[in-house]
Amino acid sequence: MTQQIKSFDDYKAVYQKSVEDPEGFWAEQASTFTWRKQWDKVLDWNFTEPNVNWFVGGKLNITENCLDRHLETRGDQVAILFEPNDADAENITYTYKELHAEVCKAANALKANGIGKGDRVCFYMPMVPELAIGVLACARIGAIHSVVFAGFSAQALADRIKDATCKAVICSDYNSRGTKNIPVKKVVDDALSMDCDSIEMVLVHKNTGGELNMVSGRDKWWHDEVDGQSTACEAEEMDSEDMLFILYTSGSTGKPKGVVHTCGGYMVYTKYSFENVFQYQEGDIYWCTADIGWITGHSYIVYGPLLAGATTVMFEGVPTYPDAGRFWQTCEKLKVNQFYTAPTAIRALMAQGDQHVTKYDLSSLKVLGSVGEPINEEAWEWYHELVGKKNCPIVDTWWQTETGGIMIGGLGEHSPMKPAHAGYPLPGIQPCLMDADGKELEGNDIEGLLCVKYPWPSMLRTTYGDHERCRQTYFSAFENLYFTGDGARRDKDGMYRIIGRVDDVINVSGHRMGTAEVENAINEHELVVESAVVGYPHDIKGQGIYAYVIVSGDIEDEDAFRKELIQVVVKEIGPIAKPDKIQIVSGLPKTRSGKIMRRILRKVASGDTSNLGDTSTLLNPEVVDEIKDTALV
Numbered sequence: 001m002t003q004q005i006k007s008f009d010d011y012k013a014v015y016q017k018s019v020e021d022p023e024g025f026w027a028e029q030a031s032t033f034t035w036r037k038q039w040d041k042v043l044d045w046n047f048t049e050p051n052v053n054w055f056v057g058g059k060l061n062i063t064e065n066c067l068d069r070h071l072e073t074r075g076d077q078v079a080i081l082f083e084p085n086d087a088d089a090e091n092i093t094y095t096y097k098e099l100h101a102e103v104c105k106a107a108n109a110l111k112a113n114g115i116g117k118g119d120r121v122c123f124y125m126p127m128v129p130e131l132a133i134g135v136l137a138c139a140r141i142g143a144i145h146s147v148v149f150a151g152f153s154a155q156a157l158a159d160r161i162k163d164a165t166c167k168a169v170i171c172s173d174y175n176s177r178g179t180k181n182i183p184v185k186k187v188v189d190d191a192l193s194m195d196c197d198s199i200e201m202v203l204v205h206k207n208t209g210g211e212l213n214m215v216s217g218r219d220k221w222w223h224d225e226v227d228g229q230s231t232a233c234e235a236e237e238m239d240s241e242d243m244l245f246i247l248y249t250s251g252s253t254g255k256p257k258g259v260v261h262t263c264g265g266y267m268v269y270t271k272y273s274f275e276n277v278f279q280y281q282e283g284d285i286y287w288c289t290a291d292i293g294w295i296t297g298h299s300y301i302v303y304g305p306l307l308a309g310a311t312t313v314m315f316e317g318v319p320t321y322p323d324a325g326r327f328w329q330t331c332e333k334l335k336v337n338q339f340y341t342a343p344t345a346i347r348a349l350m351a352q353g354d355q356h357v358t359k360y361d362l363s364s365l366k367v368l369g370s371v372g373e374p375i376n377e378e379a380w381e382w383y384h385e386l387v388g389k390k391n392c393p394i395v396d397t398w399w400q401t402e403t404g405g406i407m408i409g410g411l412g413e414h415s416p417m418k419p420a421h422a423g424y425p426l427p428g429i430q431p432c433l434m435d436a437d438g439k440e441l442e443g444n445d446i447e448g449l450l451c452v453k454y455p456w457p458s459m460l461r462t463t464y465g466d467h468e469r470c471r472q473t474y475f476s477a478f479e480n481l482y483f484t485g486d487g488a489r490r491d492k493d494g495m496y497r498i499i500g501r502v503d504d505v506i507n508v509s510g511h512r513m514g515t516a517e518v519e520n521a522i523n524e525h526e527l528v529v530e531s532a533v534v535g536y537p538h539d540i541k542g543q544g545i546y547a548y549v550i551v552s553g554d555i556e557d558e559d560a561f562r563k564e565l566i567q568v569v570v571k572e573i574g575p576i577a578k579p580d581k582i583q584i585v586s587g588l589p590k591t592r593s594g595k596i597m598r599r600i601l602r603k604v605a606s607g608d609t610s611n612l613g614d615t616s617t618l619l620n621p622e623v624v625d626e627i628k629d630t631a632l633v
């Protein structure tokens with residue numbers, strides 16, 4: 001295990017060292033791993049192209065570090081502890097030895113089907129152990145995984161398959177969530193009917209069983225391909241900077257982009273951050289409730305915990321099934337020590353009443369984590385008092401798909417805590433705040449645009465197939481800085497408080513959504529002339545989606561029309577992008593150059609029409625009154 005930080009003074013000293021000598025610091029961390037060949041140079045970088053290389057010339061396989069390395073010391077310890085959707089069903093466990101064997105079998109099955117180093121493999125699966133096994137099997141043979149959250153629509157899945165020209169899709173038959181049995185393979189079939197020419201194979205894991213259409217020559221059963229394989233599979237030797245995975249995420253413009261992470265740096269950073277933020281100790285049971293379809297699941301269900309030799313819980317179900325006590329019931333049953341979830345889940349459960357929490361014994365809990373969006377004070381207090389009984393530190397972790405790992409956050413009990421403040425940067429992370437003119441804001445008690453000055457090992461390297469987009473999006477706003485897209489405050493003690501996105505990205509229940517993406521989907525409806533989407537404060541989701549829509553002709557039944565629009569969005573993106581409110585308008589406020597004035601739309605959507613600023617310079621100031629008068633608040 002890495003040397004863990006053990007006090008706030010310790011943190012300050014380590015942080016200082018990590019900033020004064022980043023290369024020395026990360027080389028020391030990297031030396032705790034198994035490398036086939038040691039790196040020649042720790043870091044080679046510039047933020048102008050950008051071109052960032054960590055552990056240059058180093059050779060490794062991340063699965064040797066997640067699995068093989070643990071076989072002697074903890075082969076019989078549980079690696080994955082699976083909690084099925086059905087609360088009464090037995091837990092399924094995989095020890096490190098068993099997980100190693102299953103990953104090798106799956107890796108051999110992929111190889112037998114012609115998949116090898118550099119090939120892209122798409123996953124569209126529920127939270128079942130085979131998802132983690134499949135992902136690791138790809139990493140074992142050097143194939144690049146691209147996991148698509150199984151709530152996305154066929155269209156969204158097809159877009160992602162095509163963008164990465166994936167060779168195979170691995171999916172389940174059905175997804176068991178709460179009382180629902182959701183057809184997963186059917187979505188894959190629909191996606192593949194949309195010109196996904198690169199796909200040669202669909203590997204189907206039988207989860208719940210049920211009606212299925214298997215296309216001969218293309219579709220194969222996981223059990224037929226995997227079960228008979230050897231439990232040994234030599235790991236492919238990878239370069240530090242070879243791609244490990246692609247994960248799609250939304251931005252302000254255009255289609256979602258494939259964020260690329262590479263092997264060496266991602267490995268070093270996810271383990272280091274996992275061990276320090278959660279203060280994981282030998283024998284602890286750690287549970288992150290995220291889905292592996294998001295970065296949190298990649299870094300802190302699969303890679304970070306397994307690299308650290310932890311026991312990581314994987315949960316198939318939903319927080320409200322069979323009732324709103326499921327999380328706490330499971331914490332009691334599995335004696336969970338570290339629990340990591342999202343503010344939206346906390347708020348939703350809080351609304352269901354304290355009795356769901358108080359009836360369970362939560363004394364095993366040591367650290368509580370929060371991720372994905374700002375946590376409001378009320379939710380923070382509830383989490384701290386009711387769940388943690390004021391004994392557990394709350395680590396509010398700020399990071400992004402692009403950062404690969406936690407950037408700002410507490411280190412277990414060793415950091416000062418303040419509700420709604422993520423806190424201090426992790427060792428090796430050099431954040432700064434900028435003003436809109438590109439000047440760094442020095443000192444404390446200031447607010448600005450959050451950037452990072454220096455590379456860290458798990459940062460994105462590119463956006464798949466479009467490096468220029470990566471440069472434009474993250475490295476062009478400020479010279480020599482990585483721009484996060486977030487605004488933040490540094491308080492008088494130097495603690496960071498994340499305010500939220502400053503671009504056209506909204507955060508709905510911790511899920512990132514590009515407003516342009518939702519608008520494009522809405523515009524697919526034949527009666528829609530133009531639309532504008534903004535976020536507005538939502539009690540449970542953090543932000544809700546508010547759509548302003550201009551239609552052609554008269555709509556007879558507005559409710560029916562709204563339902564149709566929602567259906568279009570579900571079809572184009574998925575249920576997570578459903579607008580909460582749809583206001584039909586005759587025009588959108590535009591500047592003389594034709595740009596939509598979103599500032600006005602955001603204010604109206606949030607119910608604040610008191611001060612809309614100067615609207616006289618608009619091309620069409622008259623629509624502002626109409627929008628205000630018919631607002632859905």
Ligand code: PRX
Pocket residue numbers: 249295296370371372373374375396397398399400401402422484485486498499500501507510511512
């Ligand atoms: O706005 C920030 C918000 O989520 C964005 C990143 O979203 P995504 O790439 O989907 O990754 C989410 C999980 C790491 C950020 O730009 N965000 C994430 N964590 C926090 C947060 N906002 C406030 N506090 C956080 N702890």
